Amino acid sequence: MTLEGLLDSPSELAADASAGSVSIVLMTRIRLARNLAATPFPGWARDEQREEAYQACCAALTAIPLMKRGLSVSVAELTELEKQILVERHLISRELSEAKRGAGVVISADQALSVMVNEEDHLRIQVLRGGFQLKKAWSAINELDSALEDHLNYAFSETRGYLTACPTNLGTGMRASAMMHLPALVITGQMEKVVRAVNQLGMVVRGLFGEGSEASGSIFQISNQTTLGESESGILKRLGSVLETIVEHESNARQRLLEAQASNLFDKIGRAYGILHNSHLLNSAEAMNLLSLIRLGVDLGHFPEAERARVDRLFMETQPGHLQHTQKGEIEPMQRDLLRASLLRTEFANVSAPDFSRA
Structure with missing residues (x-):
């Protein structure tokens, strides 16, 4: 797949998500942070070490059937405009777009899977699914992660789980999130109260493009904040419960607006x-x-x-x-x-x- 072909094709965010979708939940995303054993984290690695890790990761990714027909491209090959479009599609992060040597991304043909190489970690694996589809998203990313582990030796500790550049990602290395459309909570001034309640439950609320971004269009990302000491299934169950509660609050706020x-x-x-x-x-x-x-x-x-x-x-x-x-x-x-x-x-x-x- 060419970059031009990818940019001219629809984003997963705009895809029909009728299967398992809820009107309030636009998209579900799960991300896994993984690193190579005996290799310095990207932020500590020398240029040649970053390049070696990049080549090893890309070779493993492009050998997996799920990613074979996709796009593999280094950040150095991208124009500023191309990087901006990939950020807008949630396929790369702003941090990766600013990387220099030995960094890139591998994206599946349907844009539902993307793997950033040498961002903060050697691998940032993510899956996107339209609507409220935590189980399907987990199934897809677990399959890709297992396939990669057959080709790469992950940095893993029996006591700390997957080792990551940032301690907050230790353990499962998983961030699960949903992009939610919450206009009634915004109009009725209840969003601040929801944010506080979500934070107390160990979740975090961010804007459309993640950390540091604005919640334009009443669109918010809600994700887990802790990864250590919890299983993947535990994180997904807890997040799913929080998301269902927010959906209920938004639905109630809409009903109150219609009544009053x-x-x-x-x-x-x-x-x-x-x-x-x-x-x-x-x-x-x-x-x-x-x-x-x-x-x-x-x-x-x-x-x-x-x-x-x-x-x-x-x-x-x-x-x-x-x-x-x-x-x-x-x-x-x-x-x-x-x-x-x-x-x-x-x-x-x-x-x-x-x-x-x-x-």
Whole structure:
């Protein structure tokens, strides 16, 4: 698979996730941190050691049937725009995009699996699944991890589990997370309370692109915070329980909005539709927030269910890197805002006005 072919194909985030999906959960992700035995962690390794580890990991990955038809590329081969697009698709981290020598990524053809090589750890294995699919995500990543372990000698301790560059990843080396759409909790001002409660349960809440990012479009990532002293199944069970509770809180908040502030909510959704239908200048954050309201409108039955896929696709296609990719090169922020508004006008010209009689 070529890089151009990957960039021109749909992201897993925009894929149909009808199997096992919940409207509030956009995507499930599981990540495993792994390192090679008797090899310095990437941050401590010399350039030649990083290069040796990179070659060994890539050779093992491309020998696995799951990854054979995918893309293997070093960070040095990527342009700044290509790196930005891969970050927007959650296929690489911002940290990997800033790496220099001896780092890269191997991505499956369907973009559901990606393995970063020489980020903070030698291997950051991750699987993405649309919707609420923790079990399927775990099954897929466990299969890939086991296949890799047949080719590579992992750094492992009988008392500490998998050894990692950061002590917080010791043990299972697993981070499981869900990307959740929580507009009602944001509108009703309850999100801060949810964040505090989640933190007390050993979980963490982050923005759309993980640590340090903003929660634009009312989209949040919820993940486990501890990996040592817990089994993979224990982490998944605890996270699943927390996610189900958040889904329940969001559903209740939506019901309360409909009961007590229906006119205000309909006004927000109607205004979002009007702006997307007619605007000529939109920045990324504003577009995400407007699309979030349209997606809420789909969930509440004011737009046809078929429009959900359009909104989820536009969440991705209106990101700065993706917009620039359509123009085959970098463009100035003002031009991006013009192009974003034009794209959204074109898309929403085919979307019927919200039907609030179905409330």
